[in-house]
Amino acid sequence: MVTDGDTQMVDATFPASSTSKGKGKGKATQHDHPADNDNLPWVEKYRPVQLDDVVSHKDIISTIERFIEKNRLPHLLFYGPPGTGKTSTILAVARRIYGADYRKQILELNASDERGIDVVREQVKQFAETRTLFAKGFKLIILDEADMMTQQAQAALRRIIEQYTKNVRFCIICNYVNKITPAIQSRCTRFRFSPLPMAQVERRLLTVVEAEGVNLTTDGKKALLKLSKGDMRRALNVLQACHAAYDTVGETEVYNCTGSPHPADIESIVNSMLSDEFTTSYQMITKLKTERGLALQDLITGAYEYLDGLDLKALARIYLLDHLATTEHRLASGGSEKMQLTALLGAFKNAVELSAKA
Numbered sequence: 001m002v003t004d005g006d007t008q009m010v011d012a013t014f015p016a017s018s019t020s021k022g023k024g025k026g027k028a029t030q031h032d033h034p035a036d037n038d039n040l041p042w043v044e045k046y047r048p049v050q051l052d053d054v055v056s057h058k059d060i061i062s063t064i065e066r067f068i069e070k071n072r073l074p075h076l077l078f079y080g081p082p083g084t085g086k087t088s089t090i091l092a093v094a095r096r097i098y099g100a101d102y103r104k105q106i107l108e109l110n111a112s113d114e115r116g117i118d119v120v121r122e123q124v125k126q127f128a129e130t131r132t133l134f135a136k137g138f139k140l141i142i143l144d145e146a147d148m149m150t151q152q153a154q155a156a157l158r159r160i161i162e163q164y165t166k167n168v169r170f171c172i173i174c175n176y177v178n179k180i181t182p183a184i185q186s187r188c189t190r191f192r193f194s195p196l197p198m199a200q201v202e203r204r205l206l207t208v209v210e211a212e213g214v215n216l217t218t219d220g221k222k223a224l225l226k227l228s229k230g231d232m233r234r235a236l237n238v239l240q241a242c243h244a245a246y247d248t249v250g251e252t253e254v255y256n257c258t259g260s261p262h263p264a265d266i267e268s269i270v271n272s273m274l275s276d277e278f279t280t281s282y283q284m285i286t287k288l289k290t291e292r293g294l295a296l297q298d299l300i301t302g303a304y305e306y307l308d309g310l311d312l313k314a315l316a317r318i319y320l321l322d323h324l325a326t327t328e329h330r331l332a333s334g335g336s337e338k339m340q341l342t343a344l345l346g347a348f349k350n351a352v353e354l355s356a357k358a
């Protein structure tokens with residue numbers, strides 16, 4: 001497969017993105033003229049330009065770079081949770097292959113497009129058949145949200161992939177790999193994108209904090225990292241929202257911006273449920289909910305975490321966890337918040353009794 005001609009193609013096209021000129025240009029759009037980009041969401045403004053800018057996933061990147069160097073890029077299947085760099089990686093790969101003008105050589109499709117597989121087929125056909133600048137090169141088609149496709153559509157996609165393998169490489173992106181039919185999986189090299197380690201999210205976040213002049217406190221940073229759970233998109237979106245709303249971004253501001261309950265609030269709520277009288281508890285919780293604009297569901301999510309660290313007898317704990325789950329279920333199917341809160345308070349009283357008895 002790697003002939004002299006192919007190697008020349010590699011030589012002729014790949015260096016474009018690795019020259020200092022190409023690099024400088026890429027960086028310029030990111031950092032040098034922030035004024036031009038004031039309205040851009042930070043997730044776009046700070047999307048990695050070069051493969052080197054992608055944090056974590058070093059093994060994935062070096063593997064793909066080796067494929068590129070040998071001019072043997074296979075079809076790719078990227079899977080893993082949102083905000084971990086799947087789209088960013090393939091765009092940086094495209095830039096690495098085609099240079100700064102890479103947009104002309106790639107086609108980005110969304111598989112969950114309701115117009116269906118026939119539209120995908122038509123677009124692939126048109127794109128694959130237009131003449132490429134590089135006589136022997138291949139084009140790249142990025143198919144996002146492929147796990148939203150029906151089995152039938154996936155079967156059709158498999159045939160499309162086979163039909164155009166000669167001059168097109170596919171990069172299939174999804175969250176859940178087990179929703180992709182084995183027939184497609186076996187035609188791709190699979191790469192799993194795991195949630196980003198906190199230290200990596202932090203490193204990238206701090207570059208943005210510095211570039212944008214965000215006044216982020218140590219507690220604010222901790223809260224942000226905790227909430228983002230390895231999802232860089234979420235971390236950047238929350239940071240941008242906080243920065244737009246507040247001069248200083250601390251823990252409270254972060255929780256306010258996400259609509260997540262502040263851990264301190266959860267603590268007072270759960271403690272009150274366990275030890276205060278029913279009416280006191282009920283009023284206190286209702287007041288907090290209104291003040292903070294929280295739904296009962298938000299409090300339940302927080303309560304789960306808080307209960308983990310609480311000294312309760314096993315039976316009482318099981319009873320409470322079960323009741324929290326039931327409440328969630330009832331809320332999701334349209335139960336009234338007032339009634340569910342009343343029932344939940346009752347459950348906490350029972351749990352306290354159980355814990356005292358057992």
Ligand SMILES: Nc1ncnc2c1ncn2[C@@H]1O[C@H](COP(=O)(O)OP(=O)(O)O)[C@@H](O)[C@H]1O
Pocket residue numbers: 042043044046047048053054055056057081082083084085086087088089193196204232233236
């Ligand atoms: N590994 C990463 N390295 C650097 N930035 C990242 C990484 N993952 C995500 N990001 C940031 O989060 C945003 C969303 O990333 P994206 O690649 O679209 O995630 P995905 O496609 O996995 O949902 C990007 O614009 C980028 O700023």
Ligand SMILES: [Mg+2]
Pocket residue numbers: 086087088144173
């Ligand atoms: Mg994506």
